Amino acid sequence: MHFSLQLLLTLLISVTSVVADFSGPSYPPPTDLTSNHSLVAAGWHNVTSTLETYLKNQTFSSTTAAALKNVTFSVGLFSLHDPAAVKLQFHHTSPEVANAANGTHKVDGDSIYRLASVSKLFTVFAGLLELKDADWNRPFTDIVPDFADFARKHPDNDPVHIVQWDKVTPSALAAQIAGVPRDPESGSDILASYLAAQALGEVSLDPTAQGFPPVNKSDPFEFTPCSTVNTSICTADLFVESVDSRPPTFQPWTSPAYSDIGFALLGLAISNITGKSIDQVYRGSIFDPLGLSSSNSSNPPESEWHRAVIPAGPLDNFIYPEDVFVSSGGLSSTTNDLARFGVGILNSTLLPPDQTRKWMKPVAFTGRLDYAVGRLWEIMRYVHPSGHITDIYPKSGNSGLYSTWMVLLPDYNAGFDVLVAGTSTSRYQATQLIADVVTNTILPALQAQAGVEAGRKFAGTYTSTTPGINSSLTVIYNQTAIAAPGLVVSSWISNGTDMLSGLRTAVGATPGRLLPTVANLETGQQAFRLVGSVDAPSARLPGQLFSGPGYLGADWIGVDDLTYGGLAVGLLVFDIGSDGTATAASPAAFRTTLRRAA
Structure with missing residues (x-):
């Protein structure tokens, strides 16, 4: 067997069971994404048609779909x-906004929503724009002096009852x-909500009727400075006093745990490190450089209401009141x-590209395989x-009368x-439904459009x-919906040797894909x-975490x-011409450049 064919055979045998x-x-x-020939544009048409169907048809068994017209x-x-x-946008104005006493009566791309x-x-x-790398790993006791004072008062640092602020x-x-506490008690605490309702003269179920103990005014956790009954504005000083002694959810770097308090603390840290208010940081580092003229971290000016x-x-x-929780949920x-x-x-307009790529990566797993x-x-x-x-890299929000993705x-x-x-109790579920409609329609369309464009750009024969050298490479685009995605090398001749033919005869492998x-x-x-080629995940049998086709394959x-000679046998480099299509292909290990046939 030709030596180059042996190399290729070994390579593709090692990757056929993945x-x-x-x-x-x-x-x-x-x-x-927008021309008349774009599959994404066609996909967006399907998105809008689906949403319009939900809005017009009130016979759905799904209460979420039926409720869409009310938000x-x-x-x-x-x-x-x-x-x-x-320009690919869709807007719906519910009756309650169309008839609202304040604000817009018809939404469009410039309508201002709360972002939660x-x-x-x-x-x-x-923070990525304003802080140095070393700042991200500074202990909180070094950033906010009040937490250092708290740590000194609690030298035992009991990890069950006290957040280890020197590790945060x-x-x-x-x-x-x-591992910091999740929410401010003024937002989701049963007792705080009950006491606030009492203060306003509203009817509210007494927590003792739900099995909770009576109010104890000497309990420091029941009447913190930032509780609803004490203040409506939670300043940084009051916030620190309210949160520093609350028990942790986990020790730091143990398990992901959603926390509004954590982002209030992060905003406080950014302000302390930079010496600027968080509003100045947003405006100077993001809003103005990116031209976000309708975005605000404080309340929008009255002229924009x-x-x-x-x-x-x-x-x-x-x-909204402009307090310490702006950095957690106060932007519009x-x-x-x-x-x-x-x-x-x-585009990495403000961050270096490598920092953007670093940011767009997981840090920890949740208890779900897909999350x-x-x-x-x-x-x-x-x-x-x-x-x-x-x-998919999303961020969701849900607070007050607003839900976002x-x-x-x-x-x-x-x-x-x-x-x-909207005021609908199904508002967040409606938001999830919309996000699902877009995702399940647009992701396949983006994948298909990328494939079509790749076919036009790279498919062809390169010789x-x-x-005296008989070498060529043919690349095709496989349009089968369930086929493993990627351009396919359908023919590869190296100095007269039909390498893929030899491969099929030897092991019956499918043609190699290019990623x-x-x-x-x-x-x-x-x-x-x-x-x-890609095998289905089910190819791994139950109990085969380390054995079977999935680990080393x-x-x-x-x-x-x-x-071969220090260059990967599986590396191909394409040259792209001024018209955006490939002009040449270079199988790196073979030290040759193949020109695309006209």
Whole structure:
């Protein structure tokens, strides 16, 4: 057997039984999301048709779908490579907003919604822009003196009853793995809510009737400075006093645990380290550089209140007290501004590209196989019919009369946002429904459009121009819906040897797939790695965590495993011409450049 064929045979045998591709895209990101020929544009038409059907048809068995017409919402797509994608929006104005006493009566891309916990995304991004690497790992006792004082007063540092503040860092807070308490007691505490209702003369069920003990005014946890009964504005000083002695949920770096308090603390840390108010940080580091003219971390100016989405009641439903929880849930923005924000992240407009890539990665697993947590990201795993996985980077929010989703899709350099307002008890469920409609329609469309564009860009036959050398490579695009995604090498002749024919005869393997790994935007080159086909995850039998096809057969284990003269046998580098299509392919280990046939 020809020596090069032996090398290729060994390589592809090692990757034909895999249960997962590399973590990343199957094709380079699509650039056309809006033309009449774009599959994404067609997908968006299906999204709007589905939403319109939900709004018009009130016979659904699903109460969530039926309730959609009773909330006001805006949903929009955005893309790094197709600026026109920002026009792919859908807006619905509910009767309560259309007839509201305050704010807008018809929503569009410039209508101002409260972001709820999507505010946390801005807080982490501001920290990435403003803090040094060392700052992220500083103990909180070094950042906020009051916590150092508390630690000195509790030298035993009982981990069951007292947060270990000297182990809590901004990085742990951003990743929601610091183990700090979840919410301010003024927001979700049963006793605080009961006492607040009493103070307002409202009827509320006495907690003792629910099995709780009577009020004990000497209990420091019942009447903290930031409890509803004591104050409506929780300043930084009062907040620290209210939170420093509360028990932890976990020890730091143990398990992800959602915490509004954690992001109030993170905002406080950013302010203390930078010497600027958190409002100054948002404005100077994010809003102004990205042109987010309709975004605010304090209440919008009165001149803009006519664009505010206020479902019902007084302005108090939109004009929030400006306290320490701004960094956790106090920002407001629009569909158009969130699109600029998302593109700014994907484009690394403000962060260096390597820092953006580092940010867009998991930090810890949750108890679900398809759900991880990053530095605030609530990372979900979408499984395509082929078995390929796309990691989705969302951040959700739900507070007051507002629910939100901000979703980034790094594999496609695209994303979408959902902004919802309403008094309906099904508001958050309606937000989830909208996000599902977009995800289940647009992700397959993005994948398909990326494949079509990759086919136009790279598919073809590449041949040697050196006299006397019979070498060629043919790349095709497999359009079968359930096929493993990726361009396919259907023919490979190396100096007269039909390498793929020999491979099929020997082991009956499928043609090798090409997956994109590194792009050089300056030189116009795109590197691919040759891999095998994807087996379904069910190929791993129960109990086979370490044995079976899934452990050593995964692509990340075998990448560049086999080399010739120091260059990977599976590495192909394509040159891209000025028209955006490939002009040449270079199988790196074979030290040759093959030119694309006209």
